[in-house]
Amino acid sequence: MKKYTILGNNDTRSGFGEGLIEAGRKNSNVVALCADLTESVKMTAFKKEFPERFFQTGIAEANMIGLAAGMALSGKIPFASSFAAFATGRVYDQIRQAVAYSNTNVKICASHAGLTLGEDGATHQILEDLGLMRMMPNMIVINPCDFNQTKQATLAIAEYEGPVYLRFGRPKVPIFISEDTPFEIGKAIMLNEGKDVTIIATGHLVWEAIVAGEMLAEQGIDAEIINIHTIKPLDNEAILKSVAKTGCVVSCEEHQYNGGLNDAVAQLLARNNPKPMEFIGVDDSFGESGTPDELMVKYGLKADNIVEAVKKAISRK
Amino acid sequence: MATVSELQNIASQVRRDIVRMVNGCASGHPGGSLGCTDLMTALYFDVLDIKPENFTFEGKGEDMFFLSNGHISPVWYSVLSRRGFFPISELATFRKLGTRLQGHPTPHSHLPGVRVASGSLGQGLSVGVGAAQAKKLNGCNHLVYTLHGDGELQEGQIWEAAMYASSNKVDNIISIVDYNKVQIDGTTDQICSLGDLAAKFLAFGWDVMEMNGNDMEEVLRGLAKAKTMTNKGKPVVILMHTLMGYGVDFMQGTNKWHGQAPSNDQTKEALSQLKETLGDY
Numbered sequence: 062m063k064k065y066t067i068l069g070n071n072d073t074r075s076g077f078g079e080g081l082i083e084a085g086r087k088n089s090n091v092v093a094l095c096a097d098l099t100e101s102v103k104m105t106a107f108k109k110e111f112p113e114r115f116f117q118t119g120i121a122e123a124n125m126i127g128l129a130a131g132m133a134l135s136g137k138i139p140f141a142s143s144f145a146a147f148a149t150g151r152v153y154d155q156i157r158q159a160v161a162y163s164n165t166n167v168k169i170c171a172s173h174a175g176l177t178l179g180e181d182g183a184t185h186q187i188l189e190d191l192g193l194m195r196m197m198p199n200m201i202v203i204n205p206c207d208f209n210q211t212k213q214a215t216l217a218i219a220e221y222e223g224p225v226y227l228r229f230g231r232p233k234v235p236i237f238i239s240e241d242t243p244f245e246i247g248k249a250i251m252l253n254e255g256k257d258v259t260i261i262a263t264g265h266l267v268w269e270a271i272v273a274g275e276m277l278a279e280q281g282i283d284a285e286i287i288n289i290h291t292i293k294p295l296d297n298e299a300i301l302k303s304v305a306k307t308g309c310v311v312s313c314e315e316h317q318y319n320g321g322l323n324d325a326v327a328q329l330l331a332r333n334n335p336k337p338m339e340f341i342g343v344d345d346s347f348g349e350s351g352t353p354d355e356l357m358v359k360y361g362l363k364a365d366n367i368v369e370a371v372k373k374a375i376s377r378k
Numbered sequence: 379m380a381t382v383s384e385l386q387n388i389a390s391q392v393r394r395d396i397v398r399m400v401n402g403c404a405s406g407h408p409g410g411s412l413g414c415t416d417l418m419t420a421l422y423f424d425v426l427d428i429k430p431e432n433f434t435f436e437g438k439g440e441d442m443f444f445l446s447n448g449h450i451s452p453v454w455y456s457v458l459s460r461r462g463f464f465p466i467s468e469l470a471t472f473r474k475l476g477t478r479l480q481g482h483p484t485p486h487s488h489l490p491g492v493r494v495a496s497g498s499l500g501q502g503l504s505v506g507v508g509a510a511q512a513k514k515l516n517g518c519n520h521l522v523y524t525l526h527g528d529g530e531l532q533e534g535q536i537w538e539a540a541m542y543a544s545s546n547k548v549d550n551i552i553s554i555v556d557y558n559k560v561q562i563d564g565t566t567d568q569i570c571s572l573g574d575l576a577a578k579f580l581a582f583g584w585d586v587m588e589m590n591g592n593d594m595e596e597v598l599r600g601l602a603k604a605k606t607m608t609n610k611g612k613p614v615v616i617l618m619h620t621l622m623g624y625g626v627d628f629m630q631g632t633n634k635w636h637g638q639a640p641s642n643d644q645t646k647e648a649l650s651q652l653k654e655t656l657g658d659y
Contacts (some may be wrong), residue, residue: 128505135512
């Protein structure tokens with residue numbers, strides 16, 4: 062197992078904030094929209110440096126999406142941000158009509174996704190957003206795994222022309238992707254080559270997958286670990302190649318079983334190379350209040366859950 | 379500058395197009411289309427500073443128009459084609475498989491003149507306000523125009539956008555409400571009253587004016603006046619009083635023809651009331 066060092070701890074939303082300000086410096090067409098959550102979604106620095114390019118909409122997410130679409134038509138590159146619950150489900154129809162169907166160059170940047178939002182509870186902990194966005198034609202869906210990757214993703218989507226959903230989170234989590242790791246939309250990152258099982262992970266679950274890989278190595282199981290940051294378009298080639306070698310797969314995400322990465326991988330395998338597959342995710346349930354770590358334990362999203370799932374997948378080979 | 383009688387002639391032909399289009403596919407929305415024909419003709423043939431032969435999404439150095447109540451696509455398509463955005467003959471494809479003239483307008487089918495999809499109601503004001511703010515950022519001093527149904531104002535997003543526009547002094551937008559007081563299920567008063575609409579917009583910080591939308595001279599005067607009200611720190615709304623179905627006597631002033639296509643006999647009857655001025659498609 063390749064050794065991964067923790068380079069630091071930070072929240073992925075701060076990676077977004079840093080990426081946004083850098084994108085703003087590079088391109089004067091980059092604008093930011095926010096619905097009364099400026100500091101929470103880490104837009105404060107952008108607002109300070111580019112006040113004329115920052116738009117505070119108030120608590121009105123539907124209007125924010127429409128405004129972003131209108132600005133995109135006039136050549137701007139709008140980054141519209143809120144909590145994931147309010148940036149997706151609440152404004153699904155606005156995104157569908159004014160962004161995806163109209164193919165406007167809007168970047169929907171969603172913070173506080175998943176259980177790791179913590180204490181606010183289920184109203185705010187959306188676990189359906191990846192599925193909602195992935196179903197939408199024209200939409201790119203990205204869920205980076207740490208501070209560095211989120212920053213890279215933010216810079217990359219500023220260069221990409223078209224609708225993007227970028228998902229990130231609230232808690233401070235380990236930084237382990239080096240700044241010089243190349244980031245390409247739609248391109249998986251091979252974290253560890255192995256032969257016994259393929260572990261596919263996105264977002265906060267990538268670090269858990271690495272920890273699981275270390276635990277498995279101690280038990281003599283050689284796991285291949287793939288970081289999928291872009292859920293749509295999925296890097297089919299990387300996944301199929303790996304599963305052809307290992308013969309089984311465990312897919313991990315901080316999301317419902319339904320709709321997200323797990324579904325995407327299952328569909329790919331079902332159509333091309335069906336193999337035993339286990340899921341790490343939330344099984345058709347809402348979240349609840351608690352600390353992020355308590356919730357990850359309760360809902361089975363930790364490294365030891367991945368280890369267990371790997372053993373089950375291998376036993377089904 | 380077109381004369382009033384020239385514009386009236388165009389409007390008559392546009393109304394013929396509308397009736398023939400919805401009859402041709404046995405579906406679509408003639409009522410609101412007919413009611414907004416005078417406005418749309420005035421906008422596209424007199425008021426808007428646009429380049430039909432060289433349509434761009436960015437609309438730099440041009441006025442921009444957004445149709446928020448996308449179901450009145452027949453009037454928009456007719457006016458766009460007659461103004462030279464695409465061939466008039468294409469009107470015959472309205473709502474038919476493979477057409478660029480989708481039931482509700484969309485840039486997805488690459489129809490020149492359409493910048494954003496509409497149909498799901500209540501979204502066009504936000505888009506127009508965003509475009510207007512981007513115009514300011516771009517140093518472009520042209521205007522954004524939006525058109526809305528009155529029933530559409532029951533959508534909450536309209537009022538989010540209305541509050542935002544005045545709060546941010548978006549004063550380079552003229553929004554027009556097709557105030558025909560009729561929606562699918564009945565009159566707006568019966569369904570969910572809009573109350574004192576002028577007072578509502580005033581309270582939301584807009585400059586408000588009213589006009590009769592089915593009198594070409596008044597439409598031209600009204601639009602000219604609205605233009606003088608722009609760039610004064612407030613967004614501008616025109617409450618445009620119209621009759622749904624205006625121009626065809628049996629379609630006028632009722633919700634029955636909101637989304638109902640006329641039969642062949644009814645089409646014949648309707649066309650007998652509308653002079654063919656520019657040649658049917």
